[in-house]
Amino acid sequence: MLSARRRRYYVWVGVVGSILIVLQLLYGGSRQEWVASMQAAELHHRSPSDPSITSQRVQELLAQDGGKWNNNLPKRRVPHISPTDKFLAYLPHSGFHNQRIELENALLLANYLDRILLLPDIFLGPAMPWLKFDKLYERLLLQTKRGLEHCFNIPSDSPLPTECLNFFTWTTLPWSFLYDLDALRSKIRIIPRDDVSDEWMYANLGITEGNVEYLRDVTPFDFRVFDDPTSTTLIGKYKERVDLQFLQQKQARVLQFGSLFGTNRVLAQTPEHNDLLKFIRETMIFNNxxxxxxxxxxxxxxxxxxxxxxxxxxxxxxxxxxxxxxxxxxxxxxxxxxxxxxxxxxxxxxxxxxxxxxxxxxxxxxxxxxxxxxxxxxxxxxxxxxxxxxxxxxxxxxxxxxxxxxxxxxxxxxxxxxxxxxxxxxxxxxxxxxxxxxxxxxxxxxxxxxxxxxxxxxxxxxxxxxxxxxxxxxxxxxxxxxxxxxxxxxxxxxxxxxxxxxxxxxxxxxxxxxxxxxxxxxxxxxxxxxxxxxxxxxx
Structure with a gap:
């Protein structure tokens, strides 16, 4: 059963999508759409028709230097969930390094609160800007390729249909493509997810809508988390101070944050937490x-x-x-x-x-x-x-x-x-x-x-x-x-x-x-x- 909120999104998407398609057909699209179309077409024509050739060629090139490569992305699976498990989620945005900083803060916070981190994929392509919580959530729901599987089967010498214009301009990858998540799992429990919707949580975690507490942000830097209650560090560009004890008192099974972007947004000032931050930074070194x-x-x-x-x-x-x-x-x-x-x-x-x-x-x-x-x-x-x-x-x-x-x-x-x-x-x-x-x-x-x-x-x-x-x-x-x-x-x-x-x-x-x-x-x-x-x- 879809939530009322999700049904409203689907209706809104259908109406807006229909309007955009009509405008595209009538006026040929804006300059931005034209540029996106040209970029997508270029990438489309460059895409190998047989993915197995991709893996084989990379393997041959690396074999010359004694290297190995597995081009298959890891299988998605949700481990066994205990009824007492609690989770932490956030909404990714902006470019790669901003997403990496969000991940660093999320890893710290998940460890501090003894919660399992629900880890969204990396978004690669034109950066999605920060938006207020509800708008960002909505944009992320729309950023999907479900129902567009036919786009990558279109022959490279054929034009892309309207719905596929942006298909090849962006993609997502699991963080394990670049970093050693197994090492991070020694300190933080992590469940990767390729869908940031509430429905994914309901279907995979065995929770209901009432089990989620939303911490909605309305500015890019709403709060800064202090791990040491005695710290006199200034909040800087952030609007307010949030002490860790306040978040530790939350009983909802899922704490759903919006943006967690901001270097040192989640402070690590106790010796234990500072060691954890150092471990995270030492581990988040490219290992592809x-x-x-x-x-x-x-x-x-x-x-x-x-x-x-x-x-x-x-x-x-x-x-x-x-x-x-x-x-x-x-x-x-x-x-x-x-x-x-x-x-x-x-x-x-x-x-x-x-x-x-x-x-x-x-x-x-x-x-x-x-x-x-x-x-x-x-x-x-x-x-x-x-x-x-x-x-x-x-x-x-x-x-x-x-x-x-x-x-x-x-x-x-x-x-x-x-x-x-x-x-x-x-x-x-x-x-x-x-x-x-x-x-x-x-x-x-x-x-x-x-x-x-x-x-x-x-x-x-x-x-x-x-x-x-x-x-x-x-x-x-x-x-x-x-x-x-x-x-x-x-x-x-x-x-x-x-x-x-x-x-x-x-x-x-x-x-x-x-x-x-x-x-x-x-x-x-x-x-x-x-x-x-x-x-x-x-x-």
């Missing part, structure tokens, strides 16, 4: 064998782990696009300060005399120099065993100054060996290899990044390793046949950037933060030392 194999091969071509400098530049969306000039300029000058001896005049020369323009994001922006960041690895976090030799190659001084502006056009290095050759009398000394992970399209021709390539002759991006990325071409979600390449490329980018002797990221980027706080410490062997928000000391 295909991604590991690709990242290792690229790092090897760059000279090996710990022999190059990793950078992450996020410039392609939201506030990062607005602040792109400033963030790029900050990172550029940090690199120049740390690994060159260029004078102010030389810096102005090599960056093309555009510094003042690069400090602006709009007409109201006050041009100012923000305090220089310290690269983790340069006075910050560093692996001393690998940094010395790598830095030495890029710190040779006193090269003669050249004023020939034609030398700005530094040729593209075709491989890591050629980048070590002389390009001009001044910059040939700056041979520290630099790997830039970025969402900027065509980095070597992107105006935002030209100053990097002008100044440093040994810069590489993922575009320089086309052959090594080949296995990604064959990774397809076996459930809906959606190619995974475009969703996995940013993860490979992060892994390669994290394998350097030091790392420099984009401020406020959850992507960069993940590399700096988790991937780099693990890959470099320095380990994750401090986590969470320290409890203020009492006077």
């Amino acid at each position: 064998p295909v991604l590991l194999n690709i990242a290792d091969k690229i790092a090897e071509l760059l000279g090996g782990n710990g022999t190059y400098l990793g950078v992450h530049l996020r410039v392609g969306d939201g506030n990062f696009a607005v602040d792109a000039n400033i963030n790029v300029d900050d990172i550029y000058h940090t690199l120049v300060d740390q690994i060159t001896d260029l004078s102010a005049d030389e810096i102005d020369f090599w960056e093309g005399g555009t510094h003042n323009r690069d400090r602006q994001k709009n007409l109201e922006y006050e041009v100012k120099r923000i305090q220089r960041q310290t690269i983790p690895g340069f006075g910050g976090i560093v692996n001393p065993e690998t940094a010395t030799a790598a830095q030495g190659k890029g710190l040779e001084k006193r090269a003669p100054l050249t004023t020939d502006r034609s030398l700005q056009l530094v040729p593209r290095p075709d491989n890591t060996e050629q980048c070590l050759g002389p390009f001009n009398d001044r910059t040939k000394k700056f041979t520290t290899r630099i790997y830039i992970g970025t969402d900027a399209p065509r980095p070597r021709k992107n105006p935002l990044l030209f100053k990097f390539f002008n100044t440093f002759p040994c810069i590489f991006t993922l575009d320089d390793f086309f052959d090594e990325l080949e296995p990604l071409n064959y990774l397809v979600n076996e459930v809906d046949k959606v190619p995974l390449e475009s969703s996995l490329i940013p993860l490979v980018d992060a892994m390669v950037a994290a394998k350097g002797f030091a790392f420099l990221g984009t401020p406020a980027s959850t992507f960069s933060t993940y590399i700096e706080r988790q991937l780099w410490p693990i890959y470099s062997g320095t380990g994750i030392k401090e986590v969470g928000v320290k409890k203020p000391q009492m006077n």
